[in-house]
Amino acid sequence: MLRFILGRAVMLALVAVTVSFIGFxxxxxxxxxxxxxxxETATAADIARVAKQYGLDQPLYIQYLDWxxxxxxxxxxxxxxxxxxxxxxILARIGVTIRLAFSALLFALVFALPxxxxxxxxxxxxxxxxxxxxxxxxxxxxxxxxxxxxxxLFGVILRWLPISGSDTSWHFVMPTxxxxxxxxxxxxxxxxxxxxxxxxxxxxxxxxxxxxHPLSVLFKHALRNAVLPVVSLSAVLLGFLLGGSxxxxxxxxxxxxxxxxxxxxxxxxxxxxxxxxVFLSFCYIxxxxxxxxxxxxxxxxIAL
Amino acid sequence: xxxxDNIDAPPILTVEGMSVDLKVPSGMLHxxxxxxxxxxxxxxxxxxxxxxCGKTMTSLALMRLLPRSAKLSATRLxxxxxxxxxxxxxxxxxxRGDRLGMIFQDPMTSLNxxxxxGNQMEEVYLRHRKSGRREARERAEFMLQRVGIMSPALRLxxxxxxxxxxxxxxxxxxxxxxxxxxxxxxxxxxTALDVTVQVQILQLLTKLQEEFGMAIIxxxxxxxxxxxxxxxxxxxxxxxxxxxxxxxxxxxxxxHPYTQGLLRCMPTHDHGAPATRLGSIPGIVPSLVxxxxxxxxxxxxxxxxxACRTGDIALRELPDGAAYRCVIxxxxxxxxxxxxxxx
Numbered sequence: 001m002l003r004f005i006l007g008r009a010v011m012l013a014l015v016a017v018t019v020s021f022i023g024f025x026x027x028x029x030x031x032x033x034x035x036x037x038x039x040e041t042a043t044a045a046d047i048a049r050v051a052k053q054y055g056l057d058q059p060l061y062i063q064y065l066d067w068x069x070x071x072x073x074x075x076x077x078x079x080x081x082x083x084x085x086x087x088x089x090i091l092a093r094i095g096v097t098i099r100l101a102f103s104a105l106l107f108a109l110v111f112a113l114p115x116x117x118x119x120x121x122x123x124x125x126x127x128x129x130x131x132x133x134x135x136x137x138x139x140x141x142x143x144x145x146x147x148x149x150x151x152x153l154f155g156v157i158l159r160w161l162p163i164s165g166s167d168t169s170w171h172f173v174m175p176t177x178x179x180x181x182x183x184x185x186x187x188x189x190x191x192x193x194x195x196x197x198x199x200x201x202x203x204x205x206x207x208x209x210x211x212x213h214p215l216s217v218l219f220k221h222a223l224r225n226a227v228l229p230v231v232s233l234s235a236v237l238l239g240f241l242l243g244g245s246x247x248x249x250x251x252x253x254x255x256x257x258x259x260x261x262x263x264x265x266x267x268x269x270x271x272x273x274x275x276x277x278v279f280l281s282f283c284y285i286x287x288x289x290x291x292x293x294x295x296x297x298x299x300x301x302i303a304l
Numbered sequence: 305x306x307x308x309d310n311i312d313a314p315p316i317l318t319v320e321g322m323s324v325d326l327k328v329p330s331g332m333l334h335x336x337x338x339x340x341x342x343x344x345x346x347x348x349x350x351x352x353x354x355x356x357c358g359k360t361m362t363s364l365a366l367m368r369l370l371p372r373s374a375k376l377s378a379t380r381l382x383x384x385x386x387x388x389x390x391x392x393x394x395x396x397x398x399x400r401g402d403r404l405g406m407i408f409q410d411p412m413t414s415l416n417x418x419x420x421x422g423n424q425m426e427e428v429y430l431r432h433r434k435s436g437r438r439e440a441r442e443r444a445e446f447m448l449q450r451v452g453i454m455s456p457a458l459r460l461x462x463x464x465x466x467x468x469x470x471x472x473x474x475x476x477x478x479x480x481x482x483x484x485x486x487x488x489x490x491x492x493x494x495t496a497l498d499v500t501v502q503v504q505i506l507q508l509l510t511k512l513q514e515e516f517g518m519a520i521i522x523x524x525x526x527x528x529x530x531x532x533x534x535x536x537x538x539x540x541x542x543x544x545x546x547x548x549x550x551x552x553x554x555x556x557x558x559x560h561p562y563t564q565g566l567l568r569c570m571p572t573h574d575h576g577a578p579a580t581r582l583g584s585i586p587g588i589v590p591s592l593v594x595x596x597x598x599x600x601x602x603x604x605x606x607x608x609x610x611a612c613r614t615g616d617i618a619l620r621e622l623p624d625g626a627a628y629r630c631v632i633x634x635x636x637x638x639x640x641x642x643x644x645x646x647x
Binding site: 207208210 | 367400405406413414416417419431465479
């Protein structure tokens with residue numbers, strides 16, 4: 001097991017380096033940063049001075065090594081806009097985003113797993129179709145519209161929930177539902193197909209032939225096998241939730257990473273954008289490692 | 305032919321008029337059509353027939369593990385004093401794995417890949433004997449020894465993928481025998497294994513039968529296995545039992561043209577005997593969808609006559625509980641040549 005984890009970690013470290021380099025390069029490709037920074041009225045001499053000041057006149061790999069060297073020491077530079085250290089900017093926002101992402105994933109899983117199992121057990125009945133319809137709706141409804149609808153219903157008409165900000169747990173209820181409902185369908189469908197597949201397998205017939213309790217057959221023998229791909233997808237979705245909740249964060253005025261990234265891109269605040277990009281890709285990589293470890297724990301054949 | 309045919313003991317399993325109907329898009333498929341047989345304690349009863357004759361459906365019906373689309377009916381279905389037709393799902397589950405066990409065809413896929421051998425064996429005992437974990441573990445170790453597995457304590461901690469096919473089938477057998485069932489249904493238990501392992505598994509089954517005294521229903525298409533194992537046998541064709549009797553009677557004096565054809569398809573092992581052509585039965589199994597009129601074998605039979613194609617064919621009773629389902633009387637049936645002429 002330890003060897004498996006170490007092997008995985010080394011591989012993922014290589015992926016992390018590659019991703020950060022590509023991200024760094026892409027950002028430089030998006031335009032002449034020195035020209036943008038110097039402003040519209042700048043002369044060629046101004047631009048050259050700015051480029052020298054920020055080290056943009058150096059070859060790309062020198063810039064990257066320079067940046068990576070400092071990043072490894074925890075210095076991600078300063079925001080060009082607020083002049084705050086990027087590390088502090090991210091740390092201040094990450095709590096909100098992590099809280100939202102995890103609660104949305106939890107919300108999605110709490111509904112996706114039982115609904116997927118029920119749909120699989122009642123395959124091709126009205127229950128199955130109702131669940132599938134729900135999942136299509138969940139996928140089709142845009143999150144900004146659902147968010148506004150929830151705000152209107154629970155915030156404005158019923159006045160049950162606060163409509164913006166991140167001060168209390170209540171503030172997270174509507175964003176969680178909004179994000180969770182969009183996340184749930186893929187997990188639900190994967191659980192359903194996985195269960196249908198597993199339930200027709202030989203070892204499930206063996207479990208029935210052993211006279212085991214139906215709950216034991218379904219949850220001990222079937223679900224553990226069916227849930228393996230769901231774990232992998234959950235990791236991917238969680239990574240997506242960490243970086244991609246910009247819309248929901250704006251709708252509910254939650255000060256998270258998504259909103260920070262969005263604002264920074266608009267302001268061409270490249271140290272911030274760069275850092276968020278790398279930070280999120282590291283999150284993805286870390287989550288992949290975690291899901292691999294969970295799957296290896298669930299299925300002994302994986303850690304060979 | 306191994307154990308004595310104790311015909312006096314009351315049967316442990318009685319099947320009368322059992323049918324399994326499957327709903328398929330083109331209509332109703334009569335997979336098993338009003339079959340009767342009984343199995344006595346300690347006996348090995350073989351059900352033999354080609355693919356699609358209904359033998360697997362028969363075994364799943366006895367376990368009440370038929371697919372949802374299948375409908376089971378019978379005039380009588382009694383196992384060890386229990387009416388399998390009226391038993392609740394819960395009571396049936398308590399019977400399975402305890403009094404009634406089943407061994408499946410493919411040991412590579414019949415064990416759950418994510419649990420250890422020990423876990424899967426012990427849970428049967430924990431479920432039916434309400435014993436402690438320790439006791440269950442000891443029982444599992446004992447059973448692995450009984451099926452000839454070395455270092456059982458180690459094997460219990462292993463996962464199915466760490467074992468070979470033959471070992472896995474031994475584990476399946478050990479698992480089925482955890483609670484010493486009175487009847488074990490073995491559906492093609494050696495088909496997925498290579499030939500040398502097949503023999504070992506069959507020897508093991510015979511040994512365990514002597515040791516634990518369970519009855520075995522052995523389902524197979526392999527007549528060599530039948531000859532080796534069966535006390536009594538039933539030949540199935542197109543969902544019906546076409547011939548039944550003691551193994552000795554059926555092998556030496558087959559009455560039904562299908563049984564005779566099957567036996568001609570079995571290679572003889574006698575060295576020095578004059579070479580004979582290995583037989584084959586022309587034609588294919590009829591579709592079992594909708595009502596079959598007359599004998600299902602009529603279209604492939606060399607001795608077919610008009611009476612074969614109308615109404616139900618009556619069963620002809622023979623001495624010693626043997627019987628066959630054909631319009632042709634016994635003396636005429638026995639007069640047929642046993643082997644095809646050498647070309």
